Amino acid sequence: MERKQEERVGESLTLPNLSQSKPAVNQRSKMTEFVRRKALQILPSVTLFVVFFGAWELILRLADIAPFIFPKPSDIVVAAQGNWVNLLGAAQATTTGALAGFAISTVLAISMAIILSLSKWIEKSVYPYIVILQTIPIVAVIPIIVIWFGAGIQSIIIVVFLISFFPILTNTLIGLNSTDQNMKNLFYLYNASRFQTIFKLRIPAALPYIVAGLKISCTLAFIGAIVGEYMAGIGGAEGGLGQAITVAATRLETPYLFACGLTASLLSVTVYQIVTKLSERMLSSWHESEMK
Amino acid sequence: MERQIMTRISSQAEAAAATGIDRHHPQNLVELKNIDKVYPNGTVAVERANLDIAENEFFCFVGPSGCGKSTIFNMITGLTEHTGGELSVLGTESKEARKENEIAFVFQEPTLLPWNNLLENVSLPLKLRKVPKKQRHEEGERVLELVGLKDYTKSLPSQLSGGMKMRVSIARALISRPKLLLMDEPFGALDEFTRQSLQDELLRIWSQDQRMTVLFITHNVFEAVYLSSQVVVMTPSPGRISDVIQIDEPFPRGENFRVAPSFSQYVQSVTSSLEH
Numbered sequence: 024m025e026r027k028q029e030e031r032v033g034e035s036l037t038l039p040n041l042s043q044s045k046p047a048v049n050q051r052s053k054m055t056e057f058v059r060r061k062a063l064q065i066l067p068s069v070t071l072f073v074v075f076f077g078a079w080e081l082i083l084r085l086a087d088i089a090p091f092i093f094p095k096p097s098d099i100v101v102a103a104q105g106n107w108v109n110l111l112g113a114a115q116a117t118t119t120g121a122l123a124g125f126a127i128s129t130v131l132a133i134s135m136a137i138i139l140s141l142s143k144w145i146e147k148s149v150y151p152y153i154v155i156l157q158t159i160p161i162v163a164v165i166p167i168i169v170i171w172f173g174a175g176i177q178s179i180i181i182v183v184f185l186i187s188f189f190p191i192l193t194n195t196l197i198g199l200n201s202t203d204q205n206m207k208n209l210f211y212l213y214n215a216s217r218f219q220t221i222f223k224l225r226i227p228a229a230l231p232y233i234v235a236g237l238k239i240s241c242t243l244a245f246i247g248a249i250v251g252e253y254m255a256g257i258g259g260a261e262g263g264l265g266q267a268i269t270v271a272a273t274r275l276e277t278p279y280l281f282a283c284g285l286t287a288s289l290l291s292v293t294v295y296q297i298v299t300k301l302s303e304r305m306l307s308s309w310h311e312s313e314m315k
Numbered sequence: 316m317e318r319q320i321m322t323r324i325s326s327q328a329e330a331a332a333a334t335g336i337d338r339h340h341p342q343n344l345v346e347l348k349n350i351d352k353v354y355p356n357g358t359v360a361v362e363r364a365n366l367d368i369a370e371n372e373f374f375c376f377v378g379p380s381g382c383g384k385s386t387i388f389n390m391i392t393g394l395t396e397h398t399g400g401e402l403s404v405l406g407t408e409s410k411e412a413r414k415e416n417e418i419a420f421v422f423q424e425p426t427l428l429p430w431n432n433l434l435e436n437v438s439l440p441l442k443l444r445k446v447p448k449k450q451r452h453e454e455g456e457r458v459l460e461l462v463g464l465k466d467y468t469k470s471l472p473s474q475l476s477g478g479m480k481m482r483v484s485i486a487r488a489l490i491s492r493p494k495l496l497l498m499d500e501p502f503g504a505l506d507e508f509t510r511q512s513l514q515d516e517l518l519r520i521w522s523q524d525q526r527m528t529v530l531f532i533t534h535n536v537f538e539a540v541y542l543s544s545q546v547v548v549m550t551p552s553p554g555r556i557s558d559v560i561q562i563d564e565p566f567p568r569g570e571n572f573r574v575a576p577s578f579s580q581y582v583q584s585v586t587s588s589l590e591h
């Protein structure tokens with residue numbers, strides 16, 4: 024059965040006009056249509072990828088630039104293969120730090136936003152200080168964190184937390200405060216308690232905002248982890264990508280440095296995609312209009 | 316015509332007998348005595364409004380926008396306080412009255428929770444009162460059936476048309492079998508066909524209930540005449556109740572009434588009263 028369908032797909036791919044003209048092969052043309060649309064969707068980005076890396080490789084080859092100044096993609100691949108174990112270990116360490124810090128800031132930021140939104144008075148008095156804290160450059164804070172907590176994973180998690188906390192907090196607060204006035208009146212008129220209004224109305228209504236904050240913060244978490252490792256990392260094999268980048272830079276292992284950087288962006292893109300997919304699933308039951 | 320009047324009288328008498336209330340000396344659900352409302356910014360929204368609202372009536376409030384219709388509703392529901400006169404709702408203050416769960420509301424927007432299915436949406440008032448799930452779902456199914464949506468219990472609001480959403484909103488209001496139903500321009504955003512069929516449905520539900528009083532805001536004179544037993548005419552600056560016109564046409568009403576000479580007479584008298 025499955026095989027038959029596959030054959031049909033192959034067949035209709037080669038004969039698209041024929042399958043469209045016959046109503047009997049409606050199903051088949053639908054499949055073709057699906058495959059074709061998917062292919063068209065990813066085609067531009069795949070082309071761009073090939074063109075970009077191809078041009079990179081070609082230009083550097085023609086210009087004959089030394090790999091330690093500007094490595095070609097092929098140099099990067101070779102460097103990554105040669106240091107496979109180190110790269111994997113570093114990626115794992117960075118991911119652990121980033122995800123741990125991200126999880127902590129998610130929980131704390133959402134809880135704090137809820138507490139702040141319980142009372143206008145609290146929010147008005149606390150929020151300005153949060154804004155001020157947010158403006159302090161993280162690079163200035165990291166040395167203090169290292170002095171207080173020592174170099175190592177704990178400091179890295181704190182750096183990640185600091186960098187990914189505020190977008191979630193701010194977004195959640197905006198979401199909690201933007202509940203439709205008619206909805207609030209409805210709850211008020213049906214004698215809802217403050218607790219009910221928060222949990223049955225304001226938090227669910229804020230979900231799209233919370234999700235937007237999570238999306239911003241999950242990529243920031245990787246930046247935080249790498250900056251943290253760079254400044255507060257631990258030596259040796261346990262260090263993350265930030266550490267590996269420092270070491271590679273001092274040794275002029277530029278191809279490996281590039282490999283580390285690309286791995287970092289690959290990781291954060293992957294986590295971003297996961298967060299996006301999870302949130303889409305969470306929100307799919309409602310807000311269909313607002314999602315688009 | 317004469318026969319219709321006869322049936323109206325007899326059905327009234329039956330209704331009165333059934334509910335144990337004498338229609339001619341009913342207990343007032345809402346009483347406004349010299350009610351003033353001045354907003355903090357100095358706007359005089361309502362001035363010296365007097366009105367008695369009895370049980371089992373259908374009151375329509377008509378008037379141009381800004382004449383204080385919503386303000387009167389907000390005072391009755393306790394969303395805002397009156398600044399002068401005496402207001403009694405269900406024999407007490409508006410905020411106390413609301414706690415008895417005898418008052419329900421329908422706004423111009425359907426105000427449904429987009430993340431809840433229809434059954435959860437219509438049973439929200441019971442959920443907020445912590446009524447057990449089984450009971451509130453039974454009631455939810457009852458009211459969804461009442462508005463013709465019993466096959467949609469698991470649907471989400473985003474899957475519905477504007478008219479259907481408004482039906483859900485009405486069902487939610489009916490779930491606690493209210494004595495007083497306040498509707499603020501509920502059909503204002505609907506097309507004419509949907510509006511007329513919802514008018515008929517609302518009248519059907521109201522006459523079946525035999526107890527509920529509906530207060531209905533509209534700026535559509537035709538709608539007001541078609542629906543109500545009494546039309547409250549309001550004029551702006553300052554907001555005043557200028558007239559209360561009784562519509563002596565038997566229920567149930569249908570297409571016949573919309574084209575009857577008496578209908579246009581009523582429309583004319585409401586319109587001329589609006590112009591004063």
Ligand SMILES: Nc1ncnc2c1ncn2[C@@H]1O[C@H](COP(=O)(O)OP(=O)(O)O)[C@@H](O)[C@H]1O
Pocket residue numbers: 354355356358359360378379380381382383384385386387554
């Ligand atoms: N919260 C408010 N503060 C100040 N003025 C208001 C407020 N609400 C309504 N008004 C004013 O009161 C008057 C009556 O408003 P409203 O009752 O909403 O009229 P309607 O519902 O008949 O259109 C209008 O002039 C309006 O601008």
Ligand SMILES: [Mg+2]
Pocket residue numbers: 384385386499
């Ligand atoms: Mg209004």
